[in-house]
Amino acid sequence: MFELSHLRCFVAVAEELHFGRAAVRLNLSQPPLSRQVQLLEHALGVRLLERTSRVVRLTRAGETFLPEARRLLRLAEGAALAARRTASGEAGSVTLGFTAASGYDFLPRFIQTFRAQAPGVDLVLKEMVSADQFESLAAGRIEIGLVRPWFNRREFSSQLVAREPLLLAAPEGHPLAQAAEVALADLDQQPMVTYSPYEARYFYDLVAALCASAGATPHYVQHVSQIHSILGLVKAGLGVALVPRAAGNLRFDGVLLRPIALDARSGEAPNLVELHAVWQPTNTNPALATLRGLLPRVG
Amino acid sequence: MFELSHLRCFVAVAEELHFGRAAVRLNLSQPPLSRQVQLLEHALGVRLLERTSRVVRLTRAGETFLPEARRLLRLAEGAALAARRTASGEAGSVTLGFTAASGYDFLPRFIQTFRAQAPGVDLVLKEMVSADQFESLAAGRIEIGLVRPWFNRREFSSQLVAREPLLLAAPEGHPLAQAAEVALADLDQQPMVTYSPYEARYFYDLVAALCASAGATPHYVQHVSQIHSILGLVKAGLGVALVPRAAGNLRFDGVLLRPIALDARSGEAPNLVELHAVWQPTNTNPALATLRGLLPRVG
DNA sequence: TCGATCGATGCCATTTTTGGATTGATGTTC
């Protein structure tokens, strides 16, 4: 069988129709070039060039072979480039898990940044709750997850990627929605829609801790998993709720969002709501490294 | 840069995930295989395989490169095959010139045979009178021509490919068309449409010689180039004509064809009408050799 | 007829490749 180096020799001669000039082009001398082309012809069992001591011309078989030879050389370079780009993380594919809520704000902004910075990487998205993401990571179904606390999975690496405050969600016309901001104490004895302690434990605990910190005891009228469901119940007048600021991107008619007032010392609502990226430390996918490098850009 | 032999080594290892088995497959020993794969990785500047003393696994770059490597090897084999098929005349292209009349019978039958026997050869057809075919041959516009005599072009090779008789063409109802065959003597003083002595000299001379051989002197009422035009004038009642048997394939309504009666000794009409193939003897197109080899099949 | 140019061939030095021997690492069995 022939080699790519034979093809380079043949292509140079076929294009120059002169062994001397082709040899110069290939940085070798004319005798080895003559021999290399002869080796190619022998390997193929076909005469590719007709030559006298003065004239070099392609045979019909040579005419057939020349475009194929050029194509092989081009494809070889392309294959090398593709391998290099994959190795460097410029090209490849990553499977990313995300929670519904992270899809409201962080994820869209991250995807935008990621596509701009790494257009050659294919991002495969899978929505699932945090617990399922850990299972999928362990099973290799996803390579990185966007999850809520709390987790204590030592076998995964993690990185905090975003924090945001909780806001009050109240129906239009609700007394608490009239003010520009709301004191936590005002939530005492208020009907409130809160999170499921099972399917949304992180948010359940967060809300409970926040209210307890102010000595407020809301009247929890419903426990729900999804934020968009919570907003629906708020609109229906069942009560108020505390939701992450990103929920504002849902633009729910009939529901107003108000910051929580703080004591005079701190000045701004604490960013209590955390979002973490998690992955297997042994993952060697270069595109994952590329992705992880871009996470801090969107915080 | 890497070589196709490197690709073969890599593909074998990638498929076996074991250097020893891959080496056996490639008919070489394990140490040189290990080194060849290392050379490929060095040439690319990319790690394609992760390996410990016990485990071999593709990297992501290796996963990207493997299908490209397989493709290159396949295309290399295909390129070799294409060159061999062109060299053997199994594949390629031929330009063939032909006269209008040869298109009635010989050429269709030849094309049918040629396509069956040489499906990989592209046949490019160009209709032109014999004189123009010689010019086109000399100029390289066609590679073989189907021409009528007479020619005396020593620089071309030729081969008689078909012969056929002349038949009498008479309008329906014409007295000469009532009999199953016609004596040449019957043509004496008959109105006759014949060939142009300039644009169809071969046929003009043939008809004149045939009539003179029987002592008949037809009354030539028209001189025309093309056989289908002659048949039209016969139908119109201007006279009879002598045409090659292949003209019967035109199926001209209103015109009957009758064989020419011979003297008792010979028994059948002589095949006076000749068709020759001509080409440049220096032409090296293998597909032309294939075509020429098939010409005698259709005679 | 002579000289210049060209591709092919001979020969040799250098480089590359191959295979056997061996190594260190790793997993299995006892």
Place this chain on the structure above:
DNA sequence: GAACATCAATCCAAAAATGGCATCGATCGA
């Protein structure tokens, strides 16, 4: 935990391939 088998990598000598110089026969132009 030790012994053993297996595996990919390394070392080294031998074989093969490559490249370059010298030269050849053929061909073209002056």
